[in-house]
Amino acid sequence: xxxxxxxxxxxxxxxxxxxxxxxxxxxxxxxxxxxxxxxxxxxxxxxxxxxxxxxxxxxxxxxxxxxxxxxxxxxxxxxxxxxxxxxxxxxxxxxxxxxxxxxxxxxxxxxxxxxxxxxxxxxxxxxxxxxxxxxxxxxxxxxxxxxxxxxxxxxxxxxxxxxxxxxxxxxxxxxxxxxxxxxxxxxxxxxxxxxxxxxxxxxxxxxxxxxxxxxxxxxxxxxxxxxxxxxxxxxxxxxxxxxxxxxxxxxxxxxxxxxxxxxxxxxxxxxxxxxxxxxxxxxxxxxxxxxxxxxxxxx
Ligand code: HMG
Ligand code: MG
Numbered sequence: 001x002x003x004x005x006x007x008x009x010x011x012x013x014x015x016x017x018x019x020x021x022x023x024x025x026x027x028x029x030x031x032x033x034x035x036x037x038x039x040x041x042x043x044x045x046x047x048x049x050x051x052x053x054x055x056x057x058x059x060x061x062x063x064x065x066x067x068x069x070x071x072x073x074x075x076x077x078x079x080x081x082x083x084x085x086x087x088x089x090x091x092x093x094x095x096x097x098x099x100x101x102x103x104x105x106x107x108x109x110x111x112x113x114x115x116x117x118x119x120x121x122x123x124x125x126x127x128x129x130x131x132x133x134x135x136x137x138x139x140x141x142x143x144x145x146x147x148x149x150x151x152x153x154x155x156x157x158x159x160x161x162x163x164x165x166x167x168x169x170x171x172x173x174x175x176x177x178x179x180x181x182x183x184x185x186x187x188x189x190x191x192x193x194x195x196x197x198x199x200x201x202x203x204x205x206x207x208x209x210x211x212x213x214x215x216x217x218x219x220x221x222x223x224x225x226x227x228x229x230x231x232x233x234x235x236x237x238x239x240x241x242x243x244x245x246x247x248x249x250x251x252x253x254x255x256x257x258x259x260x261x262x263x264x265x266x267x268x269x270x271x272x273x274x275x276x277x278x279x280x281x282x283x284x285x286x287x288x289x290x291x292x293x294x295x296x297x298x299x
Contacts, residue, residue, distance in 0.1 A: 005265040009231045014045040016237025026060045030067035039272040048078035049087040097138035098122040105149035139170035145182035155193040180211025184221035191225040205229035215250035235277030235288035251290030
């Protein structure tokens with residue numbers, strides 16, 4: 001059966017904006033996050049405390065976070081290392097996320113580390129976050145299904161890194177289809193492999209990018225397996241329109257349309273969310289790729 005309720009982990013302000021070429025003003029990001037919270041999203045990923053040269057768009061994390069910190073929602077932030085954790089804790093962040101890779105190629109490209117070096121980098125981050133009062137630590141896992149350099153990714157690689165993240169103390173694991181190549185059979189197979197390895201389904205979130213239009217179908221497969229946490233990006237923001245391997249996340253509106261149609265509660269006001277994505281599309285100067293935003297658009 002399907003769950004009665006799904007918690008949406010909104011990533012538009014982080015995953016959605018991180019590849020945006022033109023710098024989005026900090027005030028616009030803050031208003032975006034406020035509007036997402038007003039639309040009923042209870043987990044709104046705010047930014048990343050990564051090296052500013054690696055992700056220039058999020059270099060304003062220190063100025064942004066205080067503008068949203070008082071919102072009555074969970075505001076997770078990405079922290080790759082202790083330097084990032086120090087920056088996040090200094091601002092009072094209580095939810096942090098580390099981000100691992102199932103493949104060596106992406107670990108190198110994204111973190112300048114091998115898979116195991118990256119895990120070793122995260123270990124003190126997770127331990128210190130918990131010791132210093134973090135309410136929750138999320139572990140992202142990228143390239144869980146396919147990798148642009150390595151092709152299809154064996155489930156065993158994903159299982160190994162998931163277990164390492166759980167062992168070091170992550171409360172929640174987000175399974176990323178970073179380049180959006182997964183199909184529902186693969187999703188079921190991976191979730192089955194994780195279940196057989198003893199990974200609790202309650203700890204799992206799914207994170208689909210919609211490159212091949214499979215994100216909703218993949219989400220449904222995960223819901224049928226018992227997953228109740230789904231990552232999505234308002235308006236389907238994200239990625240670069242010229243890089244075929246990196247398009248936007250599953251659009252939150254498309255997800256909400258499906259979930260509400262299935263009678264699954266999300267707490268989200270779809271009208272307010274669509275209005276937010278239309279407003280953001282205006283700021284970014286191009287229409288949202290979300291089918292639901294287009295269908296419900298006021299213009
Ligand atoms: P590195 O070059 O190996 O860094 O990068 P390092 O550890 O050698 O340090 C070099 C310098 O950077 C030092 O300064 C550090 O202090 C500084 P120096 O001593 O030379 O003056 N530094 C920092 N400064 C500010 N904040 C920090 C920080 N860390 C070091 N946190 C590093 C390693 C991890 C830092 C780098 O690779 C990095 O920042 N990577 C982030 C990449 C990223 O953000 N990618 C996007 C997020 S992941 C994603 O989108 C996937 C996801 O959505 C799921 C999915 O779809 O699959 C989550
Ligand atoms: Mg992503």
